[in-house]
Amino acid sequence: MFSDSSIKRILKKAGASRLSEEAIKKLKNLLENYGLLIARKAVKNAEYSGRKSVKKEDIEEAINSKE
Numbered sequence: 001m002f003s004d005s006s007i008k009r010i011l012k013k014a015g016a017s018r019l020s021e022e023a024i025k026k027l028k029n030l031l032e033n034y035g036l037l038i039a040r041k042a043v044k045n046a047e048y049s050g051r052k053s054v055k056k057e058d059i060e061e062a063i064n065s066k067e
Contacts, residue, residue: 002031010027011023011027
């Protein structure tokens with residue numbers, strides 16, 4: 001989902017001067033898994049509301065949910 005260059009950009013913006021391939025892979029995996037978790041919750045929120053379209057509010061609710 002994310003390219004290595006996108007992950008490198010994020011780490012550089014955070015202040016990293018050097019990056020290991022393992023660090024890039026780890027952050028990439030973490031962000032993809034978290035993104036998928038949020039997306040699944042957002043889809044459920046939309047379906048619960050009787051919609052097929054996922055809205056910004058569904059994403060926000062998914063992020064803020066305690067589950």
